[in-house]
Amino acid sequence: MSETLFAAMSEQLLAFNEDDLLKVIDEALTQGVIPADIIANGLSPALETIGTKFEAGEFFLPELVFSGQIMKNVLDKIRPHMVSEDSKSSGRVIMGTVEGDIHHIGKNVFISVLEGDGYEVHDLGEDTPPAIFLEKAKELNPDVIGMSSLISTGVSKMAETIALLKDNGIKSDIIIGGAAVTETNAALVGADAYAFDAWQGLRIVREMVAK
Amino acid sequence: MARDYQACHDRVANTILGGIPDRVPLYFLTSEDVSARIAGLTIREMMATPEILAEKSILVNDYLGGDGMSLAANPYCGPFEGLAFARANGKPEAFVWKDYTTPFIREGVVCKTEEDIENLVIPDHTKVEPWPTIFKAMSIVHEKTGMGAGNAAPSLTWSSVQMLRGSQAYLDVIQNPDLLLKLCEKIYESQWDYYQAFCKLVGTPSHIFEAAYAFNQHMLSFDDAWKFEGQFIARFAKASGLPMIIHNCGFKPYHIEMIEKLQEEGVYILAVNASHPLDLDWWVKFREKFPEITIMGGLHVNAEMESGTEKDVENRVKEVIQKLGGDGRLIITPTCCMPWRVPMSNIKAVREAVEKYGTYPINIT
Numbered sequence: 317m318s319e320t321l322f323a324a325m326s327e328q329l330l331a332f333n334e335d336d337l338l339k340v341i342d343e344a345l346t347q348g349v350i351p352a353d354i355i356a357n358g359l360s361p362a363l364e365t366i367g368t369k370f371e372a373g374e375f376f377l378p379e380l381v382f383s384g385q386i387m388k389n390v391l392d393k394i395r396p397h398m399v400s401e402d403s404k405s406s407g408r409v410i411m412g413t414v415e416g417d418i419h420h421i422g423k424n425v426f427i428s429v430l431e432g433d434g435y436e437v438h439d440l441g442e443d444t445p446p447a448i449f450l451e452k453a454k455e456l457n458p459d460v461i462g463m464s465s466l467i468s469t470g471v472s473k474m475a476e477t478i479a480l481l482k483d484n485g486i487k488s489d490i491i492i493g494g495a496a497v498t499e500t501n502a503a504l505v506g507a508d509a510y511a512f513d514a515w516q517g518l519r520i521v522r523e524m525v526a527k
Numbered sequence: 528m529a530r531d532y533q534a535c536h537d538r539v540a541n542t543i544l545g546g547i548p549d550r551v552p553l554y555f556l557t558s559e560d561v562s563a564r565i566a567g568l569t570i571r572e573m574m575a576t577p578e579i580l581a582e583k584s585i586l587v588n589d590y591l592g593g594d595g596m597s598l599a600a601n602p603y604c605g606p607f608e609g610l611a612f613a614r615a616n617g618k619p620e621a622f623v624w625k626d627y628t629t630p631f632i633r634e635g636v637v638c639k640t641e642e643d644i645e646n647l648v649i650p651d652h653t654k655v656e657p658w659p660t661i662f663k664a665m666s667i668v669h670e671k672t673g674m675g676a677g678n679a680a681p682s683l684t685w686s687s688v689q690m691l692r693g694s695q696a697y698l699d700v701i702q703n704p705d706l707l708l709k710l711c712e713k714i715y716e717s718q719w720d721y722y723q724a725f726c727k728l729v730g731t732p733s734h735i736f737e738a739a740y741a742f743n744q745h746m747l748s749f750d751d752a753w754k755f756e757g758q759f760i761a762r763f764a765k766a767s768g769l770p771m772i773i774h775n776c777g778f779k780p781y782h783i784e785m786i787e788k789l790q791e792e793g794v795y796i797l798a799v800n801a802s803h804p805l806d807l808d809w810w811v812k813f814r815e816k817f818p819e820i821t822i823m824g825g826l827h828v829n830a831e832m833e834s835g836t837e838k839d840v841e842n843r844v845k846e847v848i849q850k851l852g853g854d855g856r857l858i859i860t861p862t863c864c865m866p867w868r869v870p871m872s873n874i875k876a877v878r879e880a881v882e883k884y885g886t887y888p889i890n891i892t
Binding site for chain 2: 332373376377378379380381382385416417418419420421424442443467468469470471472475495496497498500501504513
């Protein structure tokens with residue numbers, strides 16, 4: 317029975333049909349399906365498919381933003397049903413767009429993919445000064461710190477932020493991404509990894525948290 | 528050594544028109560970051576008056592030493608158009624100034640609701656700052672150097688869509704395309720006003736430098752890119768009667784499809800300014816397909832310019848000229864704007880490599 321519901325969830329998410337997706341989730345919750353299974357078996361496979369279609373040029377940013385919005389609403393609905401075991405996160409991530417850059421779409425897509433995979437993500441927002449990254453890193457002790465920038469000038473700010481974190485003894489893994497970033501300059505600014513897109517980022521975060 | 532402005536101008540013009548100049552031209556797209564660094568002023572200090580902006584723009588371009596002359600505060604309709612919209616619509620707080628980096632408008636604030644789009648006020652570009660300062664500065668630069676005024680740079684339409692509507696625009700593509708088209712029409716109207724103000728205050732430009740940001744596979748499907756941006760580029764080109772240089776610094780651009788479609792619509796494309804694809808063999812094929820379009824690019828500011836050594840830069844310039852420069856129609860242009868992190872030694876290395884390898888006839892072994 318659950319398998320049928322999980323398949324229906326994936327189908328509705330891939331069709332970007334939020335109303336019907338929420339109905340299926342309601343039905344699953346009524347039947348006693350636990351939230352962790354809804355995320356792992358109903359939503360994550362569809363998110364993976366969306367990522368694959370994006371990488372293949374079949375989906376574009378509108379589909380990513382749309383699915384991100386749907387995921388946010390779905391997770392808001394599921395969250396009150398979580399008991400402590402369900403809400404145990406896959407890992408903790410803090411994520412922000414670096415100072416001087418106020419673009420947020422890529423960051424937000426990445427956050428929704430991470431949350432869909434069960435991570436606890438703290439969004440620091442846009443135009444985030446290095447000192448705020450440091451303050452939140454000290455406060456939350458995240459497994460991973462993510463930084464995003466669309467603009468070419470953002471890489472310098474990433475370097476400054478990473479230097480500040482390391483100078484202050486922050487041991488979290490650092491992943492960077494965004495249109496301005498390349499694999500080469502990721503290494504030069506002291507990041508542990510670079511992700512081309514949200515799904516590559518998810519795979520890297522899984523590896524970082526698992527090690 | 529003082530730059531010979533006339534020689535610089537002729538080198539670029541000759542190349543774009545299909546001639547063989549004395550050497551491959553070099554054109555730096557100045558950014559606020561690199562300009563503030565060279566001028567020693569914050570962005571707002573640099574833009575305080577047209578006279579200061581003009582003086583510092585000449586200083587910055589002379590220091591960089593290419594063949595171009597663009598304003599130190601990049602005069603394309605990106606962030607500063609966002610500022611004009613924010614001011615015209617009573618939301619100046621949406622604009623974020625930075626001392627040494629490009630300022631930005633907070634995305635999605637100006638057109639948060641449908642009502643905001645309905646009531647969107649188009650800025651009068653002859654009156655709403657920073658445009659009067661920018662246009663006046665361009666005129667001063669032109670008076671002093673004979674350069675820097677040929678280049679009107681509207682942005683039709685996606686750059687402004689993103690600034691005004693933010694990520695909601697991507698939901699609109701699916702959920703409310705008619706509303707999004709209404710916003711695109713208003714942006715077109717604004718860009719036409721910009722163009723008319725440019726003609727009035729600076730003079731009729733020789734061409735349009737158009738940023739085509741929607742035409743990237745990581746942004747929109749090609750059909751949507753055409754629907755929400757391409758058709759407006761074509762309309763603008765027809766209405767102005769001017770040829771275009773198409774700028775696209777995304778990393779998965781639809782160059783071929785976009786140019787073919789624009790040409791079908793009768794748009795005359797002089798040049799393409801791009802950072803991607805990075806594979807020069809792709810550009811060799813592009814050259815075969817579009818032999819009359821000048822390639823402006825070759826170096827990616829976030830690749831060898833930012834992260835490489837001087838030798839890396841020299842080798843890349845050499846390879847670009849070897850593969851693309853033999854028959855002209857090449858302007859070496861690190862793309863997009865140079866960020867603060869680019870070492871001055873790499874800027875110098877580009878200049879020296881262009882001098883070393885770019886003299887016609889090209890003879891690189």
